[in-house]
Amino acid sequence: xxxxxxxxxxxxxxxxxxxxxxxxxxxxxxxxxxxxxxxxxxxxxxxxxxxxxxxxxxxxxxxxxxxxxxxxxxxxxxxxxxxxxxxxxxxxxxxxxxxxxxxxxxxxxxxxxxxxxxxxxxxxxxxxxxxxxxxxxxxxxxxxxxxxxxxxxxxxxxxxxxxxxxxxxxxxxxxxxxxxxxxxxxxxxxxxxxxxxxxxxxxxxxxxxxxxxxxxxxxxxxxxxxxxxxxxxxxxxxxxxxxxxxxxxxxxxxxxxxxxxxxxxxxxxxxxxxxxxxxxxxxxxxxxxxxxxxxxxxxxxxxxxxxxxxxxxxxxxxxxxxxxxxxxxxxxxxxxxxxxxxxxxxxxxxxxxxxxxxxxxxxxxxxxxxxxxxxxxxxxxxxxxxxxxxxxxxxxxxxxxxxxxxxxxxxxxxxxxxxxxxxxxxxxxxxxxxxxxxxxxxxxxxxxxxxxxxxxxxxxxxxxxxxxxxxxxxxxxxxxxxxxxxxxxxxxxxxxxxxxxxxxxxxxxxxxxxxxxxxxxxxxxxxxxxxxxxxxxxxxxxxxxxxxxxxxxxxxxxxxxxxxxxxxxxxxxxxxxxxxxxxxxxxxxxxxxxxxxxxxxxxxxxxxxxxxxxxxxxxxxxxxxxxxxxxxxxxxxxxxxxxxxxxxxxxxxxxxxxxxxxxxxxxxxxxxxxxxxxxxxxxxxxxxxxxxxxxxxxxxxxxxxxxxxxxxxxxxxxxxxxxxxxxxxxxxxxxxxxxxxxxxxxxxxxxxxxxxxxxxxxxxxxxxxxxxxxxxxxxxxxxxxxxxxxxxx
Amino acid sequence: xxxxxxxxxxxxxxxxxxxxxxxxxxxxxxxxxxxxxxxxxxxxxxxxxxxxxxxxxxxxxxxxxxxxxxxxxxxxxxxxxxxxxxxxxxxxxxxxxxxxxxxxxxxxxxxxxxxxxxxxxxxxxxxxxxxxxxxxxxxxxxxxxxxxxxxxxxxxxxxxxxxxxxxxxxxxxxxxx
Numbered sequence: 001x002x003x004x005x006x007x008x009x010x011x012x013x014x015x016x017x018x019x020x021x022x023x024x025x026x027x028x029x030x031x032x033x034x035x036x037x038x039x040x041x042x043x044x045x046x047x048x049x050x051x052x053x054x055x056x057x058x059x060x061x062x063x064x065x066x067x068x069x070x071x072x073x074x075x076x077x078x079x080x081x082x083x084x085x086x087x088x089x090x091x092x093x094x095x096x097x098x099x100x101x102x103x104x105x106x107x108x109x110x111x112x113x114x115x116x117x118x119x120x121x122x123x124x125x126x127x128x129x130x131x132x133x134x135x136x137x138x139x140x141x142x143x144x145x146x147x148x149x150x151x152x153x154x155x156x157x158x159x160x161x162x163x164x165x166x167x168x169x170x171x172x173x174x175x176x177x178x179x180x181x182x183x184x185x186x187x188x189x190x191x192x193x194x195x196x197x198x199x200x201x202x203x204x205x206x207x208x209x210x211x212x213x214x215x216x217x218x219x220x221x222x223x224x225x226x227x228x229x230x231x232x233x234x235x236x237x238x239x240x241x242x243x244x245x246x247x248x249x250x251x252x253x254x255x256x257x258x259x260x261x262x263x264x265x266x267x268x269x270x271x272x273x274x275x276x277x278x279x280x281x282x283x284x285x286x287x288x289x290x291x292x293x294x295x296x297x298x299x300x301x302x303x304x305x306x307x308x309x310x311x312x313x314x315x316x317x318x319x320x321x322x323x324x325x326x327x328x329x330x331x332x333x334x335x336x337x338x339x340x341x342x343x344x345x346x347x348x349x350x351x352x353x354x355x356x357x358x359x360x361x362x363x364x365x366x367x368x369x370x371x372x373x374x375x376x377x378x379x380x381x382x383x384x385x386x387x388x389x390x391x392x393x394x395x396x397x398x399x400x401x402x403x404x405x406x407x408x409x410x411x412x413x414x415x416x417x418x419x420x421x422x423x424x425x426x427x428x429x430x431x432x433x434x435x436x437x438x439x440x441x442x443x444x445x446x447x448x449x450x451x452x453x454x455x456x457x458x459x460x461x462x463x464x465x466x467x468x469x470x471x472x473x474x475x476x477x478x479x480x481x482x483x484x485x486x487x488x489x490x491x492x493x494x495x496x497x498x499x500x501x502x503x504x505x506x507x508x509x510x511x512x513x514x515x516x517x518x519x520x521x522x523x524x525x526x527x528x529x530x531x532x533x534x535x536x537x538x539x540x541x542x543x544x545x546x547x548x549x550x551x552x553x554x555x556x557x558x559x560x561x562x563x564x565x566x567x568x569x570x571x572x573x574x575x576x577x578x579x580x581x582x583x584x585x586x587x588x589x590x591x592x593x594x595x596x597x598x599x600x601x602x603x604x605x606x607x608x609x610x611x612x613x614x615x616x617x618x619x620x621x622x623x624x625x626x627x628x629x630x631x632x633x634x635x636x637x638x639x640x641x642x643x644x645x646x647x648x649x650x651x652x653x654x655x656x657x658x659x660x661x662x663x664x665x666x667x668x669x670x671x672x673x674x675x676x677x678x679x680x681x682x683x684x685x686x687x688x689x690x691x692x693x694x695x696x697x698x699x700x701x702x703x704x705x706x707x708x709x710x711x712x713x714x715x716x717x718x719x720x721x722x723x724x725x726x727x728x729x730x731x732x733x734x735x736x737x738x739x740x741x742x743x744x745x746x747x748x749x750x751x752x753x754x755x756x757x758x759x760x761x762x763x764x765x766x767x768x769x770x771x772x773x774x775x776x777x778x779x780x781x782x783x784x785x786x787x788x789x790x791x792x793x
Numbered sequence: 794x795x796x797x798x799x800x801x802x803x804x805x806x807x808x809x810x811x812x813x814x815x816x817x818x819x820x821x822x823x824x825x826x827x828x829x830x831x832x833x834x835x836x837x838x839x840x841x842x843x844x845x846x847x848x849x850x851x852x853x854x855x856x857x858x859x860x861x862x863x864x865x866x867x868x869x870x871x872x873x874x875x876x877x878x879x880x881x882x883x884x885x886x887x888x889x890x891x892x893x894x895x896x897x898x899x900x901x902x903x904x905x906x907x908x909x910x911x912x913x914x915x916x917x918x919x920x921x922x923x924x925x926x927x928x929x930x931x932x933x934x935x936x937x938x939x940x941x942x943x944x945x946x947x948x949x950x951x952x953x954x955x956x957x958x959x960x961x962x963x964x965x966x967x968x969x970x
Contacts, residue, residue, distance in 0.1 A: 044910070045880075045909075109908070109909070129877055288914075698912065700908070702907070702908050702909075702916075703913055704913065706912075706913030707913060710916065
């Protein structure tokens with residue numbers, strides 16, 4: 001019997017009432033009295049020297065308050081990077097300045113050159129047309145490998161080269177891995193590209209800056225997954241505003257997928273300009289602007305080699321990856337191809353020797369940072385592709401090859417420095433084969449053949465790491481912030497509860513799930529619990545929502561704070577019932593004395609806390625509000641098995657996904673319906689990457705996929721009905737809820753499953769194809785089947 | 794993108810050469826050209842209105858003549874800025890050779906690039922568009938030189954005429970594939 005409340009119940013999302021009825025409050029809904037509008041003039045060349053910017057005509061245009069250029073930001077810091085990677089030689093990465101507005105050079109199409117602030121947006125746009133930037137073109141750096149050649153044009157003149165860092169992990173394994181690969185019975189090698197993606201949240205970015213001269217306080221309203229982090233980065237590093245004079249508010253956020261983690265120049269600009277002009281200043285990104293100013297994702301070029309012994313045991317793994325950083329280092333960019341990627345290269349397998357090399361490269365493209373999965377999809381894709389290819393080369397079942405090499409004993413310390421606390425990979429594999437009716441595949445394939453189609457089945461296993469932690473470790477790895485989470489549980493006099501959490505939903509349904517946890521702990525109706533997030537003026541501190549960390553880290557902080565509240569409430573209850581504190585039990589919203597029929601309601605205790613007439617004032621303070629900071633001991637390690645069945649039309653190369661199943665182990669689940677929704681969304685994005693989405697630059701660094709005419713987002717008609725299961729549960733061993741996180745899994749596990757399925761279909765159809773890069777568009781599949789070199793794209 | 798082609802112009806080589814340097818001829822032949830002033834030595838200033846896919850813009854730019862080897866070859870370089878629409882630039886290397894009977898063979902290699910919004914929104918159709926522009930320019934140029942000045946005018950009279958022609962060409966190409 002399913003529960004109708006608390007942990008494990010598929011409670012409907014309370015926030016959907018406002019989202020679906022048009023009453024959500026997004027940043028663009030905020031309009032302040034006297035507000036002016038900002039329009040960013042952006043570079044239309046990928047690389048050039050700014051000889052001058054003539055703003056005179058624009059300044060004289062109707063309604064224009066001011067035209068800002070880099071010279072207005074001379075006394076201001078650059079947009080900071082939050083992670084410093086140390087390379088394999090012990091040197092810190094090359095870290096160029098990222099000015100708020102381009103200084104002397106433009107470095108990617110979309111780089112902001114000047115900003116017009118005017119009474120209306122139309123006036124600002126018109127005036128921007130009158131700005132005459134004098135820019136001399138420089139050669140654009142676009143190709144990752146060419147960028148590292150001797151004498152290559154540099155993206156940043158002040159740096160030694162376009163190499164941000166050359167990272168080796170684990171460097172001490174390097175020789176042993178080389179040796180193992182040299183002496184291997186069999187080595188499977190693949191060269192592949194993890195295609196560059198654009199996040200495309202439904203809500204574009206918006207920033208509204210406000211300044212109160214009366215008390216010298218700044219407020220920034222912004223579309224952000226982590227307003228406290230924005231306050232820290234912008235206040236401390238860019239504008240020099242102390243935290244107590246800066247409030248950052250991120251109201252309802254309409255999707256982020258990573259792209260709204262980072263601190264962007266537009267946020268600093270609006271905050272700065274509001275003070276400079278004494279007026280609130282608002283900027284709303286157009287969709288076209290979003291394509292060239294939101295951080296992009298992925299864009300790795302990798303060579304991976306898997307060594308096996310004569311019994312098909314994995315003996316070593318070696319990768320060499322070129323990772324595109326874009327023109328500047330976005331907030332967490334350096335950590336993605338390194339600590340969020342190299343540490344996951346063991347996957348679900350007990351490969352004893354692993355070496356990962358990553359060269360991060362500057363190019364004249366939009367900065368690249370985390371996008372749903374961030375590093376783990378890249379790791380999973382390489383690994384699951386090479387395992388599949390190894391099975392094909394060796395003529396063994398890809399299922400059996402995986403099973404044979406699965407890690408089965410936990411905790412398991414990988415050769416890439418992480419320790420998996422728990423998991424059961426055979427269980428998810430079994431579940432997947434059941435869900436996909438694997439036994440019936442051959443019959444379905446025969447049926448497809450009759451219809452002139454090639455049917456294929458592809459499988460991928462994944463492991464990911466969520467809730468990146470602990471702070472002291474990530475500090476050693478180069479993080480410039482802690483990765484804990486905080487929560488304040490404020491119990492009101494009548495017993496209702498406000499929870500201030502540092503996690504911040506951008507669509508995940510925290511207001512529902514977090515309330516379910518409190519409801520379960522105390523035994524009151526979830527409607528008595530409100531979740532407050534997204535405002536540095538209301539919550540204590542927060543690291544925000546990304547890396548599937550909210551329930552594992554933010555939820556745990558909330559549990560810790562709620563435990564403190566309950567402990568205090570028990571003291572009050574003990575006093576009220578004249579019993580010993582140790583005998584007090586809390587159940588269904590009532591405190592009782594063990595072994596007696598004495599009880600007192602939750603509301604009576606909370607009222608006593610605020611009206612302390614009959615109260616142990618000598619022992620405890622009045623009030624009932626507690627804060628906790630939770631710093632996890634380890635990552636959490638969700639894992640799962642994904643299966644994809646495709647039909648390929650050999651005449652056109654078109655791939656149709658006819659079945660997709662996901663068997664995930666997320667540990668304990670708070671709200672199965674929401675988890676299912678998260679997996680559906682992740683699968684849609686992963687399948688989008690595998691079949692359709694591709695961010696393309698031409699050789700001159702022009703972004704040529706900057707609209708929905710060219711950037712192919714998946715639609716519901718491109719996707720099958722998903723089968724989703726999370727009944728395989730191995731609870732996380734080190735957080736109080738036993739949860740692991742589910743937000744990114746779908747996007748991590750699905751791309752290799754799709755590509756493996758396409759290749760299975762082709763090879764079953766007699767086409768000897770080892771690999772097709774994503775997206776597996778009809779043109780690419782057809783070309784691979786017909787051995788036709790693809791025309792330049 | 795790059796493309797090349799040729800036209801046989803029914804006029805002596807010196808006349809074809811002179812026409813290539815004449816701003817009035819260029820104005821008549823550059824599709825969508827509203828204005829063309831200047832001279833071969835200093836270059837020409839041009840205003841061109843064009844619509845590429847969803848983007849319509851007025852391009853203000855310069856045309857310069859380089860590598861002049863009278864009367865055999867020259868390169869026409871053009872660069873136009875279209876404000877919010879981005880920019881377009883290109884070059885046409887022209888080689889003139891005598892074909893006998895007073896005819897001139899005009900060979901051309903055209904290279905065209907676009908940037909900004911034009912590239913972001915119009916990249917799929919830019920190759921077809923550039924080919925159309927080049928074809929129209931050299932066709933009109935041939936007609937202008939051979940006809941002495943009037944025949945090209947209607948085709949290039951205003952930008953609006955470029956649009957239906959382009960659409961026809963686009964659909965025509967699709968249906969022919």
